[in-house]
Amino acid sequence: MIQGFDPRTGEPAGEPVAETTEAGVSAKVAVAVAAFPAWAGSARRAEVLAAVAGALDANTAELAALADTETALGMERLTGEVGRTTGQLRMFAAELRDGGYLDPVISPAAGAAPDLRRVNRPVGPVAVFAASNFPFAFSVAGGDTASALAAGCPVVAKAHEAQPRTAELTARIVTEALAAVGAPAGTFTIVHGVDAGLRLLRHPSITAAGFTGSTAGGLALARVCAEREVPIPFFGELGSVNPVVVLPSAAQSRGAEIAAGYVGSLTLGTGQFCTNPGLMFVPADSPLPASIADTVTASSGGAMLSARIFAAYQDAVVATAKVPGVTMLAAGKPGEGPWGATPQVFAVSLKEFTAELAREQFGPAGVVVTYPSLDDLLPVLAALPGNLAATIHLDAPDEPLARQLLPVLERIAGRIICNGWPTGVAVVAAQQHGGPYPATTAPAFTSVGTAAIRRWLVPVAYQNFPPELLPSSLR
């Protein structure tokens, strides 16, 4: 059985939910396979996605209240997150109406060359793994599911163990909405349990998988996909340390503002975001560390999402504290409940910085690295593992340094932020929520924004076909 818990008390949150059996997984994949031709060929997918969004919106209060019992994220955040989730569904509905995702290309016959027409087609039924840190937006009806359904791929989603009842309620609302507008049965189903997730990934009829979660878990699942008889693409978004570089002039002129922004981003959602600014590089002679110490001391932690995440956070900060040369810069007030995390920021000099400190500490913990000069910093940055985001703080006099820094950051991160913070990933067309390995396992793709639909498409070219047999987008 899968049991959710209330992070405020550590007590069970409602009744447990049954794990999906081997037969259950097979049955859900079988209905997805059966649904594929009709869903892939449906001209009504935009309308259907909009109907699903409407149904979730209509149940926002119930969804947020239930999720709060399993996450303690609070009604304001959860209400907003349902809106983000339905916004994503509507964004993909708009993308379907626009049609650009099909990328039709026509090369008319010319000389010896035949008439060739290429268009993107849905890859087949796909698996989606829900994340616990976004119980809606990256969960069973989150961005992976929305983009895959938009592409024409039926989805079998694996619910996160920490939120079984939120996943059940979400799935019920989505399934009923799909049925009400006449979508094929089997277009969307969910499964529960780690074993069910593994069986799903190994099922020969599953053609691709999306995942948001930990590096260790994601790399293990990536291996499962690679070792199948027919390997499938695994779009894993595994998080990172998202380096922030404060350039000298900005550090001098805006120290207090930068410190406040940093600690706000670091502790947002109790630090449980894959874009959390885990690593900050500041000039060695700047007043920033002192400002940060003051701000961290005044900050408060919160209840983490699960016992497992809390334990991993505790282990991570203990490991960081033991690295030679690392000192504790400051700690905030602990969060409430059995899994209440304490914000903690460590300091180290660039000379004593080691690869160990480039590990993600999932939670409100950061490492501030003091650098003597940009020339010393650049090779250290270039050697960092891949990141979802990197941030520069600069004032006008820092621009020559920024021009040296940018080419390095462009190779270690999928998104670069100027004078802002990496948390808060806007759901817009130009978003790139991806990054070099191991931040993601498929760096050419994104899991947020309209381009997320491309993960579920493969091109097919038609040579010398009569118009009546071509897909309508190619006629």
Next chain:
Amino acid sequence: MIQGFDPRTGEPAGEPVAETTEAGVSAKVAVAVAAFPAWAGSARRAEVLAAVAGALDANTAELAALADTETALGMERLTGEVGRTTGQLRMFAAELRDGGYLDPVISPAAGAAPDLRRVNRPVGPVAVFAASNFPFAFSVAGGDTASALAAGCPVVAKAHEAQPRTAELTARIVTEALAAVGAPAGTFTIVHGVDAGLRLLRHPSITAAGFTGSTAGGLALARVCAEREVPIPFFGELGSVNPVVVLPSAAQSRGAEIAAGYVGSLTLGTGQFCTNPGLMFVPADSPLPASIADTVTASSGGAMLSARIFAAYQDAVVATAKVPGVTMLAAGKPGEGPWGATPQVFAVSLKEFTAELAREQFGPAGVVVTYPSLDDLLPVLAALPGNLAATIHLDAPDEPLARQLLPVLERIAGRIICNGWPTGVAVVAAQQHGGPYPATTAPAFTSVGTAAIRRWLVPVAYQNFPPELLPSSLR
């Protein structure tokens, strides 16, 4: 030492070429790494590619004559293939001038959403593995190299063992042309030898690899890429059996024409094409097998490219002949020389068709499968491994059957041909030379056509950047 051989005689073709040492591979990657920033940032890549094309064109006669000593493909084919190769370089030069490959997307600030701008950037230095069956167009300066250079990625190409001197001459012409127009040193180099190729793939500074070749070799290299500390994308084009389905009306009305087309495609280039029509499905009651038998009997083989390819072909046809239910339909006249292949076509009923017969026989050998009805055929087709191409022959009365067949072919092949043959892959924008695993290891991509450049690009998004720090395509 790497020794090429003349397929007409089996004798050594010129002097051997030295294998690249471990230090040699490191040195070539090091110059590629050094070249990357300047080449990636160069605004002159179109001009440079055009200059390389011009230099190769100017040396066509010498290139073709040398390649003929190592391949026996003949001056006409080889002269044409140099033209195809320089055509590819010019096509990517045009794509660079067009700029569409950058895919810039701008989402202006709106409400809480920041200004976000995304653009494609070159991934870094890449490795390219040359194929033996196209000594120019898929070799060291072939489509993989042209598309990677266009993307802004320096290339270290691994020459094929069968054509060391052709590769050396090509590389010398390309390198001199690059130097003459001022491209960064290290933009393009080659290495020789299997060990050098493996070292190249494992080098931490190599960021992606392109390969055209055998399934066994390609899957082994794909594993090397996946098992690196930082895995890299492996764009492997591994060939396939490219099923052809002849529908009943076409089989009745155009039997002789289809038989002639089939045998022409099967024996073209002594069958040494990844798009060779290895598997043909014809109605059980049609006159086609008899027509094919006549045409095959009248056909002639040719000299295969190497002793290894010839031996593999012999083994493959022996294995096919041993499959229960398989009979020899007809054989043609043997090719000349020690590696002269004989065209061979086998027959089997759909009932006795097994997965063993869906293995590629690289060479002029085919299997003709007689099917009782399309309903019987569809599940067999659906279970085939992935293919680069699939072909339908149809007359107007076959269209209802074609509508049932197309959705199945769309899932097992990257290109579908109507009333034609799969060999002859046009180099045009709409081309899709890719297909489901194991035809290719990255089915969302293509190795021919303008979209081939996408393999070497990763998107980066810039958030709230001042215009003067943005890439010019995003201002």
